[in-house]
Amino acid sequence: MEKLVIRGGKPLNGSVVISGMKNAALGIIFGCLLVKDKITLEDLPLISDVKLSLDILRRMGGEVTENEDGSVVIDCTNAVGGISPCDLVKKMRASYYLLGAELGRFGRAKVGRSGGCDFGSRPIDQHIKGFEALGGVVTVSDDYIRIEAENGIRGNELFFDVITVGGTINMLLASVLAEGTTVIENAAKEPHIVDVANFLNTCGAVITGAGTDTIKIKGVKELHGCTYAIVPDMIEAGTYMIAAAATRGCLRIENVIPKHLESITAKLVEMGVSVDEFDDAIVVSAPDPLRHINLKTLPYPGYPTDMQPQICALLAISEGTSHLIEGVIENRFRYVEELRRLGASIDVNGKTATINGVSGLHGARVRAVDLRAGAAMVIAGLASDGVTEIEDIHHIERGYHDIVGKLKKVGADIEKVEIQTL
Ligand code: EPZ
DSSP: OEEEEEEOOOOOEEEEEOOBOHHHHHHHHHHGGGOSSEEEEESOOOOHHHHHHHHHHHHTTOEEEEOTTSOEEEEOTTOOTTOOOHHHHTTOGGGGHHHHHHHHHHSEEEEEOOOOSOOSOOOOHHHHHHHHHTTOEEEEOSSEEEEEOTTOOBOOEEEOSSOOHHHHHHHHHHHTTSBSEEEEESOOOOHHHHHHHHHHHHTTOEEEOBTBSEEEEEOOSOOOOEEEEOOBOHHHHHHHHHHHHHTTOEEEEESOOGGGGHHHHHHHHHHTOEEEEOSSEEEEEOOSSOBOOEEEBOSTTSBOGGGHHHHHHHHTTSBSEEEEEOOSSTTOOTTHHHHHHTTOEEEEETTEEEEEOOSOOBOOEEEOOSHHHHHHHHHHHHHSBSEEEEEOTHHHHTTOTTHHHHHHTTTOEEEEEEOOOO
């Protein structure tokens, strides 16, 4: 087991390069199951969720070659459905994309129950509603979810009761090879939805409207191989923006699409942070002190829920009282207890956190309770006086490639060390 040790109080200065987007890469990797041809993926983030996804495809008979230059060649021509390894599938929620990909390719699916960040229930009723709309008969048991489509998958119209990223991506995967046209209403509009749609279109799919709340998918007979570069990770970029502000440094963040960061930029500017935008980079710096704000997380283009813990850490050391409402994911304030160990003054009541800014935080031993909570612990540790130790860092490594190396390069005093077990 390893932990991060951070000696805080040092401003971050210099430049970081953002990796490919985790939440696009996972949908695209499982989407390769739909293609009986070679696909080369570039700019895949070298994070544990990506490595896990590639291993799942390997265990299904997919050929996966990782090249020296970081690109990955995937060929699922000989992949077999219904045999994904439960021991790997249960480690990650995005494994549920196997349902859509297997249904789309084989007309049936059998996948073990998936896992991922523990926010509580995380239902998939809308995914099931979508699969049934396409002609699938879904059976959910304790261990597996099975889908059978005896008469094949047929396009249909579907209105999502809830805006769901995973449900929207699963419907894209399940319908691209369907007989006829599928229309998804009330679809999620995140940039990762657009990236998965762009990837499938590069393979010969006919998808229009991705990025809007109505997506149309005209089923095609088959898909062909391609080379595709994953879009930059807006959540990784936002995390470094907030780390720069929290340490009162000045960071140039490279390989970003500023448009994807608009809601994050808007709230940081409201706090007094300065953000300069360039074609594929942004420069972030912050004066002392920063102002309090009120914020509610919303589906894109609103402020992202995956950036909620990170801005909470920043508001904890900003002037005045802020109100942070979690409008998307249930039970996403479990990390607040860990921030309190560092000296934060935060009250949580249901979906609202009331954050009373303090003049500074002090080092302590904390845990990463989930992926983005772990990122918030890193931000708070970088801004704290003294030493912060963060355990359970496997959560952080699911979504941030080389976070220690990237932070060290811009002046952070951060190490990953082995936890001495007695
Ligand atoms: C994706 O999760 C992301 N994960 C999450 O990022 C992100 O927090 C979330 O989207 C919201 O943006 C991946 O892309 C792998 P949802 P997902 O379906 O698809 C409810 C990270 O940090 N809902 O958009 O599971 C659900 O309970 C991770 O990278 C239903 O009610 O999220 C939630 O309240 C954490 N029924 C809301 O919708 C359903 O069938 C949004 O969930 C599906 C969802």
